[in-house]
Amino acid sequence: MTNTMTDVATALNQVLADSFALYIKTKNFHWHVSGPHFRDYHLLLDEQATQILASTDLIAERVRKIGGNTIRSIGHIARLTEIRDNDADHVPAKDMLGELRQDNLVLVDSLKRAKAIADAAGDNASSGLIDAWTDEAEQRAWFLLESARD
Template identity: 35%
Template sequence: MDIDIGIEQGVRREIADGLSRVLADSYTLYLKTHNYHWNVTGPMFQTLHLLFETQYTELALAVDLVAERIRALGFPAPGSYSDFARLTVIKERAGVPSAREMIADLVAGQEAVTRTARGLFPVVDAAHDEPTADLLTQRMQVHEKNAWMLRSLLEG
């Protein structure tokens, strides 16, 4: 059945492609944050272990919302490691970095998701796609706050 939500199919595809990049960045950041939760050590272990858990738990819920929006627009959501690796701008990190390096790496990841989401706004705004704009705004707010909280740990 055709989708008739007031956004032309080609534009819906462009938005879904952008959301697929947001999804890939978010899932990659989820995996990295979960990895760091498992492997963090040092004097800030308890604080970071709990902070990372809070952040990866939030990301686990967020990826579902992004994938469901892609589906609502009429396109399949990417869902494999190879899809995510192709679509994400977040790079993997080999080995187990220090706690400080983990924090800095996660700041960069949070900011990367924000940039990817922000980059989709011109097409979303032009299409008057308020549901996607709302989702992106919420995601950016969370990622900017997370980046700030992580960055604060590096000061001093």
């Protein structure tokens, strides 16, 4: 694997780690959300978690297709991710939505860095996939923003 493709694989593994961390956090909040908008938030977070999880296999397979190795453990994810855990016993629903919005924007930043690296490497396939994942993360952030408005 060339150095440029190694850089793409490294960037995609960062995206993968952030995606897994965001998936777990979204499911955590999905399981623990409460309050007057419980049903709406519960369903929204489940839909978002499902979308995030679906992207993880595609990201990992892209890394393998270009000759790289991908994440192998929870510890590996923890070392790479920029998404911060929230282990609080209770988080108000609006705070959950705001935190997940910010986390999706962290993922967008990770995706944009990966896209720049893929573009520099001439890896059109990774670049195109990253565009779709970026759009999904931006849409999730938008839905979370709008859902949290009073």
